[in-house]
Amino acid sequence: MQRQIASDYLAEIWRLRYFWMSLVRVDLRSKYRRSILGIGWSLMHPIFMTIVFCSVFATLFGLDIRTYAPFLLVGLAFWNYVSGVAHQGCQCFIVGEPYIRQQSAPIAIYPLRTTLACGFHFLIALVVAILLSFVLGGVHHLPALVYLVPALVLIFLFGWCLALLCGVLNVLFQDTQHVIEILLQVLFYLTPIMYPADMLAKRRIGWVAACNPLAGLVEMLRKPILEGAAPSAASVAMVLALVTVGLLVCAWTLARMQRRLVFYL
Amino acid sequence: MAHLRLEHVGLDFHVRTHGRISLKEYILKGMFRTRSSTSTVVRALDDISLDFGEGDRVGIIGHNGAGKSTLLKVLAGIYEPTHGQRAVEGKIASLFDITLGFEPEASGWENIAFRSYFQGETPRTLKSKMEAIAEFSELGDFLNMPVRYYSAGMCVRLAFSIATAIETEILIVDEVLSAGDLAFQHKARKRIEELLARARVVVLVSHDLGSVAALCERVIWMDHGHIRLQGPPAQVIAAYQAMATAGERLAA
Numbered sequence: 001m002q003r004q005i006a007s008d009y010l011a012e013i014w015r016l017r018y019f020w021m022s023l024v025r026v027d028l029r030s031k032y033r034r035s036i037l038g039i040g041w042s043l044m045h046p047i048f049m050t051i052v053f054c055s056v057f058a059t060l061f062g063l064d065i066r067t068y069a070p071f072l073l074v075g076l077a078f079w080n081y082v083s084g085v086a087h088q089g090c091q092c093f094i095v096g097e098p099y100i101r102q103q104s105a106p107i108a109i110y111p112l113r114t115t116l117a118c119g120f121h122f123l124i125a126l127v128v129a130i131l132l133s134f135v136l137g138g139v140h141h142l143p144a145l146v147y148l149v150p151a152l153v154l155i156f157l158f159g160w161c162l163a164l165l166c167g168v169l170n171v172l173f174q175d176t177q178h179v180i181e182i183l184l185q186v187l188f189y190l191t192p193i194m195y196p197a198d199m200l201a202k203r204r205i206g207w208v209a210a211c212n213p214l215a216g217l218v219e220m221l222r223k224p225i226l227e228g229a230a231p232s233a234a235s236v237a238m239v240l241a242l243v244t245v246g247l248l249v250c251a252w253t254l255a256r257m258q259r260r261l262v263f264y265l
Numbered sequence: 266m267a268h269l270r271l272e273h274v275g276l277d278f279h280v281r282t283h284g285r286i287s288l289k290e291y292i293l294k295g296m297f298r299t300r301s302s303t304s305t306v307v308r309a310l311d312d313i314s315l316d317f318g319e320g321d322r323v324g325i326i327g328h329n330g331a332g333k334s335t336l337l338k339v340l341a342g343i344y345e346p347t348h349g350q351r352a353v354e355g356k357i358a359s360l361f362d363i364t365l366g367f368e369p370e371a372s373g374w375e376n377i378a379f380r381s382y383f384q385g386e387t388p389r390t391l392k393s394k395m396e397a398i399a400e401f402s403e404l405g406d407f408l409n410m411p412v413r414y415y416s417a418g419m420c421v422r423l424a425f426s427i428a429t430a431i432e433t434e435i436l437i438v439d440e441v442l443s444a445g446d447l448a449f450q451h452k453a454r455k456r457i458e459e460l461l462a463r464a465r466v467v468v469l470v471s472h473d474l475g476s477v478a479a480l481c482e483r484v485i486w487m488d489h490g491h492i493r494l495q496g497p498p499a500q501v502i503a504a505y506q507a508m509a510t511a512g513e514r515l516a517a
Contacts, residue, residue: 005277019382022375071427103359105341186431217331217483259345263278 006251013106020109020116026198027117043128046076067226068132074221076194077125081091081159082214083184084118089163090177100188107261111163119156130225141228151231151255154243159218161246170255171264175233191215210220210234212240249255267355267434267465269317269340276310276339276490296327303405309335310346311490317435317466324481324498331487334439335469337361340468341437353378355434355465364392373408373415373423374399378404380427394430401456402426403449422449429456436464440471475501 013020032039052075058065089111093100096110125154133141190208192200197209199221209215216235223231310332317323325333338344339351341359367376377398381391400407402422412420438457454476461467461480471477477498484501486493494501497510 015385016383018387019379022379022382026371026375026379030368098362101343102361103365103383105383245349262343 008061009106009108009254012213013109013112013176016105016109019105020113023113024116024120027113028120039124042124046080046125047128049076052157057074057194066136070129070136071196071222071226072194073129073132074126074225075218077122077129078155078218078221079188079193080125081118081122081155082162083188084121085115085159085163086166086180086184087177088114088136090180092163092167093171093261093265100217100265105229106254107165108250109174109261112165114163114167115156119159122155123152126221131224133225137226141225144224144230145227147224148221151217151224154220154239155217157243158239158246161243161250164250165246168253168261171261187212187214191216213238216242268353269315269320269357269466269468270344270352270357271313271349272341272352273349274310274313274346274351275308277347278290278307278309278342280305280307283494287378302393302432304477309490310339313349313468313492314337315485315492317468319465321466321468321483322461322481323468324484325468325487326384326472326474326477326484327487327493328509332490333487333488334361336487337437337439337468337470345483354387357435357437358431359432359437360428361437361438367412367424369413370411372411373402373404376412377408377427380424381430384431386431393504398426398430401430401452418446418449425453425456426460427462429453433464435466436468438467438469474506478502 028039031039050069053072053077054065054069057063058068066069070149092110096113098109100107101156106141131147166176166180190213191212192209197206197215198208200206216231219235220231223229313336323338325336325462327333335344338361339354341344341357341361342351342353366380368379371379374395377395378391381394381398391396402408402418402425404423407419408423409413412423415423458480467481469477469480483495483496485495486501486505494504
């Protein structure tokens with residue numbers, strides 16, 4: 001019975017695919033409509049951050065730029081995605097309000113729109129990071145890139161859940177967006193984005209990364225790209241647990257909110 | 266078979282007098298188990314039972330705030346009833362606030378595409394309709410411009426042209442009979458009539474009693490969330506008008 005409802009819901013999302021896909025296209029295009037660099041801007045942020053962090057941290061901690069730069073670029077690409085999904089996810093239903101009031105459709109398509117637009121920028125940044133790591137370290141990690149496929153699927157699902165939950169919470173409580181802003185700031189420093197995870201282990205606070213599923217997600221990207229290896233079982237398990245819980249919470253939320261969201265807008 | 270039925274449907278709105286609730290308020294409320302004083306319940310619809318079947322052309326009339334639009338939104342499945350049951354058979358299309366929901370940065374052409382996709386079209390089925398929609402809107406080269414630059418009247422023309430190009434079984438219409446300027450209104454009126462002829466069940470709300478009488482075979486008079494009277498157009502409209510003028514006389 002519940003399985004039937006879930007598959008009907010997904011089928012309905014798929015039926016409306018041309019709708020949300022064209023909205024994503026507009027989002028991407030309108031963002032850069034009157035800018036000279038166009039899509040290049042989505043690269044500028046992580047690249048400049050990388051340059052800044054590299055010049056600061058490489059000298060401060062004595063890290064080797066040749067390994068640190070691609071390491072950081074992957075981390076920042078991931079982080080921009082997470083923070084973009086969370087921030088824009090807060091607004092997803094408010095932006096989609098005219099559609100929600102017009103016709104009944106699965107509300108999950110609005111966070112999906114956000115996630116796909118952020119995901120597009122993430123992929124571009126990730127490709128640059130991969131190219132950079134090849135330029136600096138050679139192409140012998142190429143075969144390991146197949147490990148990125150499951151990683152990207154999980155990152156997409158995680159983003160969709162995050163955007164949906166942020167969006168629903170923000171409709172119910174408008175302070176969500178401010179809370180999210182603070183949480184993201186804190187999480188940025190708790191997640192091994194700027195620093196390697198083993199730096200925490202050396203200071204005997206390795207549990208900070210070990211309990212953080214976001215750290216697992218970053219590792220699933222970094223291991224194949226930077227080391228040409230499969231991600232550790234522990235981090236994959238943590239990420240799978242995160243995404244499973246996320247999907248369950250979203251299913252529960254959708255069951256409660258699909259019909260009621262319109263009353264809160 | 267197209268069919269739409271409401272059984273003892275009621276709808277309560279929880280209206281918060283101070284906008285959205287804050288997290289602080291919510292937590293405090295939970296901690297001290299106090300009732301939130303900022304929320305009041307408004308019964309927008311009360312015990313509505315209706316049955317629309319094949320070939321029905323139904324008009325809904327009533328003064329502002331009588332629950333006409335709310336009733337349409339329940340029929341269209343946008344609002345879930347808080348009491349009672351709703352049963353549908355057939356594909357529903359609704360025309361509400363047709364000027365809402367344009368993507369301002371996208372061109373007229375692109376907006377035609379989104380709206381149509383939202384109504385369930387695919388690129389293949391849309392291809393043949395695109396030209397017809399564009400032609401009906403008479404917007405010509407303006408369709409290449411972002412909708413942001415359109416005047417209100419142009420938006421109405423575009424929205425109307427898209428919304429009425431759909432093939433549907435059950436059509437639910439809220440006050441779109443007066444779209445655009447005089448010349449366009451005449452065209453729009455004809456278009457609506459064609460649309461009404463094609464759809465198998467039509468429910469429409471209008472303040473234009475003449476149109477309701479001309480287009481519908483059955484009229485429902487809504488008053489304070491209840492059905493005040495329903496029946497043949499002439500009879501119900503006469504009763505409604507008598508009531509409205511009686512109110513005026515009373516006031517004078």
